[in-house]
Each structure stands twice: as structure tokens, then as C-alpha cells.
Amino acid sequence: MRIGIVFGTRPEIIKVATVYLKAKELGVDTDFICTGQHREMVDMMKGIFGVESDIDMNIMTANQTLNDVMYKVVHGFEELFKERKYDWIFVQGDTTTAMAAALASFNKGVKVGHIEAGLRSGDLYDPFPEEMNRRVIDQVSEKMFAPTEKSKATLLKEGFDESRILVTGNTVIDAQMYVVEHFDLDKERKRIFEDGDYFLVTLHRRENIGERMRNILKALRKFAESEKIHLVFPVHKNPKVREIVYSELDGCKYAKLTEPVDYVQLTALLKGAKFVATDSGGIQEEAPTFGKFVVVCRETTERPELIESGFGVLAGTQTDGVLNAMYKAFEFQPGELKNPFGDGHASERIIRSVMK
Template sequence: MRIGIVFGTRPEIIKVAPVYLKAKEMEKEEGIEADFICTGQHREMVDMMKGIFNVEADIDMNIMTANQTLNEVMYKVVRGFEELLKERHYDWIFVQGDTTTAMAAALAAFNRGVKIGHIEAGLRSGDLYDPFPEEMNRRVIDQVSEKMFAPTQRSKETLLREGFNEERIVVTGNTVIDAQVYVVSHFNLDDVRRKIIWHENYFLVTLHRRENIGQRMRNILRALRRFSDKEGIQIVFPVHKNPKVRELVYEELSGCENAHLIEPVNYVELTALLKDAKFVATDSGGIQEEAPTFGKFVVVCRETTERPELIESGFGLLAGTDEEKVFQALYKALEFRAGGLKNPFGDGHASERILNAILG
């Protein structure tokens, strides 16, 4: 059986690398032949990730160009896959999540009659434009997928309500937990964190969402600064490479003595910062899944979330993007104690379940 596992961005490689590693383990015993396929949608960030999991792309489309539009990314991925699928005859193409890379690869494979497995299927915010374009992308991918690997029971129930056949859906847990298990077992996270920051009294911040750029992000940043100034808790903020994000962040947080604005970190470094943080304020999707592993509370700085399990489990709060609401949510995070709460996103065996599902 030949499978292609596709990635193009940093979050994707984190979540598909464990599947690729597991496929390689099963190669001889189960007859799986796996290709790791990189589109290069985010060139710099993908290059940052390869060394962590000790894997290289088998195929690299290298589509990245400066300031490319979503339509340009989609066109390049579809064109690249049209040529690839002529050369290599895959039984399955695996895509992950909701990026333009994943959506375009899935459509290209579907049009060539290749079965698609959607890792992290069934997530919904309920608003087609928030997050944009991710909400549309994941809905499209689910429509053309032969197997939908839902990370949680709630994701499965969402797909069932939308009319998908239950036989196409497998609850697996989220592969990001597999990635965390890998990193914790391969790296000394305490040493990694101390190389970045010695302070232990800090909270971690990440912001980058397209729909938040502008006044929404200013509101969030002002709330973070007010809170940090009042409570004396440090902000550790790996600032996204997007020039529009960087401009806003440096305008609002420059001169804030407690703000440590650092360059983007790799996944091991982010995991180390997450492990020791007081809590997290973010508009990221992935960190909503990763924080509960370490018992950390998440202030979700967005108007919607496609991961309601975080809120329902008690590990997070959907704060919105109003300055005062975010400010108050930060105090709830400070008061949080994990106690016996359970991570709703998995147990570290999702990759194995995904591969077993296609092996029957």
C-alpha cells in the first residue's frame, strides 16, 4: 500500500510527522510505503521543523514565493499534485487540518481518483469567515474524504449531524498529543526553556490569525500589556513573521518592560515555554490542544473556536477580542488550577489508530 502524507506549514508538520514515523515503523510488517510530501507553503517555518523529528521530505514542491495570495497557493499545489499523481500511484493521500495546502491537495487527489484520509476532521467554528479561510477549507476536505479521522467524539458527532456515513469516521485522538509525547521523551525541556528565558513568572502569548489583524489585535495587545503592568507577570511572545502582525505587536508592546518579544521558536522551544508558563493567551488552534497536556489554562483571543472541547473541559475560556473581556479573562487564567481535569484531545496513540483504520 502506497500512501502520501502531505504538509506545507509548521502546524501541519507537527501533526503529520508522528503519522509518518509510525508508518515507517510499520513499513515491513504491514507493507506500507509512505512518502512525506512537502508543498513548502510556509518555507521558513517548515525548514525550522525538519530537524526535530529527524525526517526529511521525500518530495518537495517548494511553492513558496513572497506575498503569494491564497489563490496562488491553491493553484501551485493543485498543479504540483497533478504532476505528482501522474508519476506515482498512491492508494491514499493524507492531509491534515484546514490549510490551503491540505484543501488543494485533497481536491487534486479526489479528481485523480485517489482515496483521501483527513487527519483532524470534523472541526467547526460555525462561521464560514472566522477563521478565514480555514473554516471553508476543512469543510471542503471532509466532503471529499474517504476516511475522516476525528480527534474527539464531539468532532465525530459534528460530522454525523452533517450527514456523513458513520463508516467513514474514526475517532483517533489528536496527533499533536503524539508529537508532544515524542518531544518530551527526546529533549530536556527545562534546559531548552532556560536558554530562552530565565524568568519563571511569565505567561506565553501567540497571535497571528488573519481575521484578528487590525483593531482586534490591538485590543488584545492592550489588554495583555495592562495585565502584565498591573500584576508584574512577564509576557513571553514569539512574534509571527507576518509583517502586519509584527507592526502591530511592536507598536503596542514596545517600551513594555515586562514584554519579551522574541523571534519565532521551533516546536521543541515552544513546548518548553508552554510547559513552564503560568498560562497561555493565544489565537492559535494548535496551542488550544497542546496546553492541557501540561495542565495550562488557555485564554482564547478569538470570536469563535472550532475546539469547544477546550472550553467544555475547563481548560480554557473564549475571551473574544474586546480589550476589557480579554483583560478579565487573564485574571481567570491566573486563578485556574487544573486539579483532576483530563486532556480532552487524546492519549498519544492517534497515529497508530489512523494507520490501522486504513489497513482494516
């Protein structure tokens, strides 16, 4: 049996690296396939997990559109399948890389396994194009690896056969456990922010760029200045994001803006923060491991488990809503709450399910 595990973006490699490592550990013939959708950020991640690509399509070009990415990935797999035979192609999440790889595999009769299946926001255009991508991937997947019982229930409600669904937990918790075991997180955090209280910020989503992001940033600034607490913000490389962030936070003495950080550094910052304000999906899953409250700066979330568990609030993108949510986060105490997204053993469950 041969498996191909696909990634093209930073969030994908974080969530599939431990699956690849577990496959190798269990003696499964496995290729780690990089599309290169996000070149720089992906390359940064490989050293953290001690992995290299077996195949690299290197599709990244300046100013490429979603259709450019889709075409290049489909074509890349068309050529790859002429050279190598696979029993399974595993894709993760909801990127254009994942959707295109799943369709290309399905069209060639290769079984598709979808890691992190069953997530839904309920709005086809928010997030865009991720909501469409994950729905399409689930349609063509032989195996759907649902991270939670709620995501399994979503798939069953949509009419998928239960035999195709396995609840595994989320592989991002596996990645977190790997980093906690292999790195000194306090030392990593002090390289970026030495002392004092702070909250962590990440913002980058396509649908938030513009007025929504400005509203969010106004709330973050007002809270930081009012409470005299620093905000630590690794700013995304997207020039549109950077223009908005630097203009809205210009002159704020409590704002520490940094270049993008690697996964170890981000995990270290998350561990040391009072709470996190984000529009990221992954951080919604990771923060509860460290007992951190999440202010979700979005209009929708495909991770309702966070809200239901008590670890977060869907704040929206209006200034007052975000500001009110931050005061709730400031007072949060985790008590005996547990991370609803997994236990660190998802990767093994996924690999063993196709070894039977």
C-alpha cells in the same frame, strides 16, 4: 499499498510527522510530501522529528495569494500523479495546502484521509479561509479521522456516513509526547527565559490582524504591568503582525518579545508558563497536557472541548473581555482535569485503520 502524507505549513508538519514515523515503523510504503507553503518554518521543523521530505514541490514565492497557493498545489499533484501511484493521500487540518491536495487527489480517484476532521467554528468567514477549507476536505474524504467524539458528532449531524469516521485523538498530542521524550524542556526554556513567572502569548491569525489584535495587546500589557508578571511572546514573521505587536508593546518592561521559536522551544515555554493567551488552534490542544489554562483570543473556536473541559475560556477580542479572562487564568488550578484531545496514540490508530 502506498500512502502520501502531505504538509506545507508548520502546524501541519507538527501534526503529521508522527503519522509518517508510525507508517514507516509499521512497514507501510509512505511518501512525505511537502508543498513548501511556509518554507522557512517547515524546514525548521524537520530536524526536530528527524524527517525529510520525499517529495518537495517548493511552491513558496513572495507575496503569494491563497489562489496562487491553491493553483500551485493542484498543479503539483497533477504532475506527481503522472509519476507515482497512491492508494491514499492524507491531509491534515484546514490549510490551503490541505484543501488543494485533497481536491487534486479526489479528482484523480485517489482516496483522501482527513486528519483532524470535523472541526467547525460555525462561521464560514471566521477563521478565514480555514473554515471553508476543512468543510471542503471532509466532503471529499474517504476516511475522516476525528480527534474527539464531539467532532465525530458534528460530522454525523452534517450527514456523513459513520463508516467513514474514526475517532483517533489528536496527533498533536503524539507530537508533544515525542518532544517530551526526546528533549530536555527545562533546559530549552531557560535559553529563552531564565527565571520568574510568565505567561505565554502567541497571536497571528489573519482575521485578528488590525483593531482586534491591538485590543488584545492592550489587555496583555495592562495585565502584565498591573500584576508585574512577564509576558513571553515569540512574534510571528508576518510584517503586519510585527508592526502591531511592536507598536502596542513598545516600552513595556515586562514584555519579552523574541523571534519565532521552534516546536521544542515552544513546548518548553508552554510547560513553564502560568497560562497562555493565544489565537492559535494547536496550542488550545497542547496546553491541557501540561495543566495550563488557555485564554482564547478569538471570537469563535472550533475546539469547544477546551472550554467544556474547564481548561480555557473564549475571551473574544475586546480589551475588557481578554483582561477579565486573564484574571480567571491566573487563578486556575487543574486538579484532576485531563486533556480532552488525546492520549498520544492517534498516529497508530490512523495508520492501522487503512492497513486492514
